[in-house]
Amino acid sequence: MNSPELNQVLVENIADLEVTATRLHMLGDALDGVIDENTQKWIDENNWSGEIDEGNWWIAPKGEGWYNPEDEESEGAFFEWTDFEDQSEDNYYVTQLCQLGKDKVGIRFVQDQIGRGQWKKIVSELAELVSGTGFLLEEKKLSFFLPVKIDQKVLASGLGDDDIEAGMKQYRETLDLLLKAKTAFDKVIARIKQVG
16 A cells, blocks of 8 residues: 555655664563573473573373373473464564554464374364463464563553563463463373374
C-alpha cells in the first residue's frame, strides 16, 4: 500500500528511525540474555535437565520418559524455546515477547517416541490431558505450545526503573507453569508409550 505522506515523513525522520531500530535490536539482545539467565537459574532451582545456547534452549524434568543426557537417555520428551508454529515475521524480539505483532514466542513440548502418523491419531486425546495447563495446540505443527506474553507496561516500567528482571517477571511465571503442567505431560508420555 503506497502512502506518499507516510513515505515523506519516514524519509524526513530516517536518522531517528535508524537509531530506534538499532536500540530495539540491542534491547532484544538484552532480553534474550535475561531469558537465558532466568532459564538457567530456574533449571538449577528445580533440578531439571537442560541446555541453553544463546537464545535457544531445551529443558526437561528428571523422570521416566523425559530426555536426560546425564542418564545417557538418547530419546525422551522435553520442552524447547521457540516461535509459535515456527513463524518469525516480526522485526523485533520485544514485539514477539509482548505479542504486539504477528508472532508469539514460547515453550513447545517435543517428543520423539512416536512418529507424526501415530501422534495425529491420539493428539485430540492428549489435548484433553493437557487442558487447563495453559498449553495451546498448534494447528500446523500439532504440538503443544505455551505462549509467553510479557505485559508491555510491566516491561516498560522495569526498563524505566533499570530493573529488567522486574520487567520480565512474567517469563519466570511462565516457567513456573511447567511445574504444574508436568503431571499432565507425564500422562501424555505414558499414553505415547502405550502407542509406541
